[in-house]
């Protein structure tokens with residue numbers, strides 16, 4: 001369902017990247033490991049269509065997202081890609097449930113409070129439904145960030161360092177929840193991290209490195 005071919009990216013002449021090709025089938029998981037600065041977030045943003053590659057092609061299902069732009073790209077992303085960011089993006093003036101309703105609305109979906117309750121229940125957050133996101137603990141915020149990403153049952157979920165700030169117990173809990181929720185909605189999952197604790201949790205992983213020859 002995800003296919004990347006010969007993707008490269010350049011912030012500027014002294015900061016360019018060539019990424020390995022990725023082939024991910026429907027419903028499967030991939031862990032992308034790499035040290036700080038190798039371009040993990042950059043790659044995730046390319047796959048999610050937040051950045052445009054310098055060369056190469058990225059397809060999600062039959063759609064070459066590298067050929068989409070503007071509203072078309074936003075619409076496709078809203079319906080097909082869920083992102084778990086390093087720092088969760090909430091609208092602080094809204095409750096957790098209202099934040100989730102907003103994500104449903106932005107993707108053009110009907111507001112579905114039942115789905116919101118199901119997802120929050122699976123994440124152990126049902127009691128926080130009406131809570132303001134800033135009142136959640138760090139572990140709860142990370143779980144709430146997963147709710148934002150999975151609420152619309154996207155085909156692909158991209159998670160950027162979802163466990164970096166968490167202790168071991170919360171780290172493994174968040175990974176289990178991510179794997180469980182994506183499986184239930186039939187989504188594929190990519191996690192990028194430098195957190196070596198996750199390696200044993202994924203059968204499928206690639207190591208991102210940056211070769212000297214690529215640094216001009």
Ligand SMILES: Nc1ncnc2c1ncn2[C@@H]1O[C@H](COP(=O)(O)OP(=O)(O)OP(=O)(O)O)[C@@H](O)[C@H]1O
Nearest residue numbers: 011012015034035036037038039040041042043194
């Ligand atoms: N907007 C930008 N303009 C210029 N350089 C950037 C920009 N964003 C990131 N970089 C640089 O590109 C490199 C890769 O950044 P990226 O965030 O993709 O790495 P990463 O592997 O995710 O790192 P970390 O694990 O520390 O988050 C870094 O050297 C970073 O400083």
